[in-house]
Amino acid sequence: MGRQPCCDKVGLKKGPWTAEEDKKLINFILTNGQCCWRAVPKLAGLLRCGKSCRLRWTNYLRPDLKRGLLSEYEEKMVIDLHAQLGNRWSKIASHLPGRTDNEIKNHWNTHIKKKLKKMGIDPVTHKLLSNAIIEQTQTQSEQEPQQQSSSPIEMEHNVEFENDKNKEPQKPETSFESSTITEAKEQDQIMTPIFDSTMELMNELFTEEVPIIIPNEILVPSSSSTTTSTSSSTSTSNSSNFLEDLLLPDFDWSHDNNIENNSDNNNNNINMTLWDDDFIRSWDFVINDDDDGDMNSRVVMDSESWAYGLF
DNA sequence: AATGAGCGCAACCGCTGTCAG
């Protein structure tokens, strides 16, 4: 027989998480580490299913998350990676430290898609849209609906993969190709679609329609309490100190440094704060909790907990 | 000031692969 159900789904809460729930989850993860999500809600005193707890932690509470809008460079990275990987958001997110697949997916659907369409670029194929292509697509969809089983990007990849069998891999020509991307392609055997005109148009777009944001303006120095978030809440001085302490070597950013190297913003990760006010406020619960604050403070400040893979 | 439309994002849903029992 299999395992016990993760939750009976009866009487479980759904919808937005409250600050109190966040506090409980953070407390539990800090104390017990990240394991066995099935047991987390019960042990943490939450009326949520384990899956919901995992998502909340992964997408919002994780201490290594960046908050705020994607930078220009990150947007370009997303577009480039999407051209290669398609809607594999988790793969894309793995190349953008501190960003979640959900965040990137949302940003793609709400911002980047529109920009690309506005530029006349198909956000699915990353090819220039033309009337001919549109008409051809419409005609095909009307006449041969059964042949549309593969998405354009899949078909593209299939063709390229076939081509790849017959020739040496081509060097990608996208302007912000990175070794990490190359690595991803090696893993996934995906070739880069080459659309110079597309990239030129994108560069044009980013300079014309998006204010140039210097990475240093986005990545806030840890000594400052300034935040990019629109949140109206404020952090305490207590928090900033302990956040500095939490910038521990156990957060392995180094494997993604090659991405940063391409944008002349090396070492920014070292100096930036990783959390916005909302997150800091959540951690304030842990620190300033009158009931068990002392214990949890010790847990938070105990870098060995991090070193032993609690996160 | 009221309200309706549009937008952004957090969270949920459902599917799939993996692995424990």
Place this chain on the structure above:
DNA sequence: GCTGACAGCGGTTGCGCTCAT
């Protein structure tokens, strides 16, 4: 080997906010 939970993933939904009218 089978069953079913877990973890991860991509797609979708719904709520709250903003802005135009």
